[in-house]
Amino acid sequence: MARKYFGTDGIRGATNQGAMTAAMAMKVGMAAGAYFLRGDHRHRVVIGKDTRLSGYMLESALVAGFTSVGMDVVMVGPMPTPAVAMLTTSMRADIGVMISASHNPFADNGIKLFGPDGFKLSDDAESAIEALIDGDIPLVASDKIGRARRVEDAQGRYIHFAKSTFPADMRLDGLRIVVDCANGAAYKVAPSALWELGADIVAIGVTPNGTNINDGVGSTAPEALGETVVASGADIGIALDGDADRLIVVDETGTVVDGDQLMATIATGWARAGRLAGGGLVATVMSNLGLERHLAAQGLGLVRTKVGDRHVLEKMRTSGYNVGGEQSGHIILSDYATTGDGLVAALQILAEVKRAGAAASEVLHRFEPLPQLLRNVRFKGGKPLEADAVKAVIAAAEVELAANGRLVIRPSGTEPVIRVMAEGDDAAQVEAVVARICDAVRVAAG
Template sequence: MGRLFGTDGVRGLANAELTPELGMALAASAAQVLAERDRSHRPRAVVGRDPRASGEMLEAAVTAGLASAGADVLLAGVLPTPALAFLVGDLDADLGVMISASHNPMPDNGIKLFAEGGHKLPDTVEDAIERRMSEPSARPTGAGVGRVRELPDAGERYLRHLLAAGTGGASLAGVRVVVDCANGAASELAPEAYRRAGADVIAIHAAPDGLNINDGCGSTHLDKVIAAVREHRADLGIAHDGDADRCLAVDASGAPVDGDQIMAVLALALRESGELTKDTLVATVMSNLGLHLAMRAAGVEVRTTAVGDRYVLEELRAGGYALGGEQSGHVVLPGHATTGDGLLTALRLMARMAATGRSLAQLASVLTALPQVLVNVPVTDKAAVASAPEVREAVAKAEVELGDTGRVLLRPSGTEQLVRVMVEAPTRTQADRIAGDLAQRIRESGHLSG
């Protein structure tokens, strides 16, 4: 049996792979492991979810698991993942449970765990929780059983935090924004936050019915927000995913603005205000070389991590840095959030537009992205491919050809028997050719799947 936890919690097809029984056992074990750090008080947990239909079922199971382990439960209802993380810290809870599969389609769901302070769990703690699930444990009875109550002001607490951290009290008056809520967890809170900040807001895909989350909308389908920005002649569009921990944007012309460009804009804003700790930005190896070149020109160092926001978070905490994120739109501002927060990112981006009087296109032009080609090659042994002499020779040849004008990255998939080939080059034609050559060399290495 493989490891239960993936790169971001436990995820699977709801009621098939991710069952109520699994959710209950996982929650009970999490409460036991995380509460062991401090036995001086009764543990308390905050539970939130996105609006997908299976969330109701899994919320009941998770709540039962937590209470059966003696933890008191605060039900926060439907709200974004970053709101749940904030509430764990704000309420001084021992742990938090977010039920969401983020950008995945509706039939999937997931369980994300947060420790005290609202921080994601390191591998060692996840492993301890997984081990505890298979060990017998005594359950409390009588008054020792956890109690459950609702947290009716959960959204309002988060909104107050957002407005203070996102704009610093400055008004977004004059900014017209289209926000695609992906029929997800931010369908009420995102439009409300932007309106309270002073923006003129047009909300789309903000009517979740439990079945339509991420369905042809949100950050994985930018065509809808692009069309709406043009129709309403808005200054920008913001696209969230199902749990709103990410944010992508489009400018007034409808041109996409990805996480790399957003990080570049925010890095320069923070540097200007003296808040960019050690003049350093944290990004993953998948960030475009154009981000590195733009930051180098601005005197900002870029530290790179493995793919995954958890690795960005680890580097941010280890170095005490102020900004990090991923090309996909997960952007973290550790001074105000313990995880990626799409609403906070959007507010910061609009605040920069309002403060400078510049359009999003003008701000994003600081970064010129190199053409980037990604090819996925199915293999039978991804580790063997990475070490195959003929593959390493082909990579070295490509790196010599590109010099410092481009980049080659071969990365085994973390979840599938795939090798991902990423090539950046001055032209799309050159990137396509090099990526195709490397993919072919992998296929010829004798480790091809099927």
């Protein structure tokens, strides 16, 4: 059954509209608090946020909601999403909340919820909270109202955690690293952690003003990072997104290295060290076929899931993998974290570069990606993928690509769009296949 408020990654939307108002945030706090009031201990919630202007408004509303049902609140201020997940477990909290719209523009915001184990909530839990949001939530007596406090050393706690994932016998001395924090949640912690490990740091995207998050910087706009790496003579550049759960890298030439190459680098390094669980990694249907072929050549497997980090994590947990992620740079290393962590993933990449003693361009470009093309076809209504003419064109394309490529066609989960992706050894063939399918979908959609 379709959910009313929760999407693929919490509740998200334009602020002061729809589900992203202060009134709704307060209701979410009341509902989530009531859902996690279990046992007779003093209940606690950890709330973090990124640097959006609306974060202050939503934080205050959430605090009001949680305290009104009897939960104590710990506010940690601007912190990466994975830091909130980590602090939720280390502080023995009942629930964690991250206020962020990730890589979206500043005008959007979102609310992500974590359980006491640091993992994002299940569909059943989110559905139960939705039911509470639309119902009457009982308030506690005046002497049972929760207390709120700010924790001033949260950044230091996370920096210490992140550094603990880096090899204890290794330092980053001799590496000049450009770090782009997207004017987002990691603008203090990421440069500090890298500097403490000995790197020479050039930091960009570290001057948030409430409205410049992800604006021409960060993992979704790596051009600024590439230019800065080349101009400063740096060895490597790392870019995070607004809430620092994604990572994109550029090498010393300014060339972008995406999540597929990064996962390949980590997986092969961990396999060499005997650390890779599951005999391979988990990625989505969008990861390049070149990654799959590269892993197979190393005797490693690739398991694909639907798009979305929650599907990747679910497969990792049920099948015993410890490396997984998405081409977009959302990399999950379950030995260390319960969600994607851009800084922790970056430290594993830097360890591989340091261990190899070679240029980043040599270490990180593990395979040649196959030509891949993704196009979106917008439609007004109906189900164009169920039209016989569209099915026939898709079937013919699958036969044409056969063993030399892949085809992924899916409706967007957030907008009326059909996403058509093809990849194969022949770029012209890929483009022709995508064009034919898109044309057929447009005709079927009217």
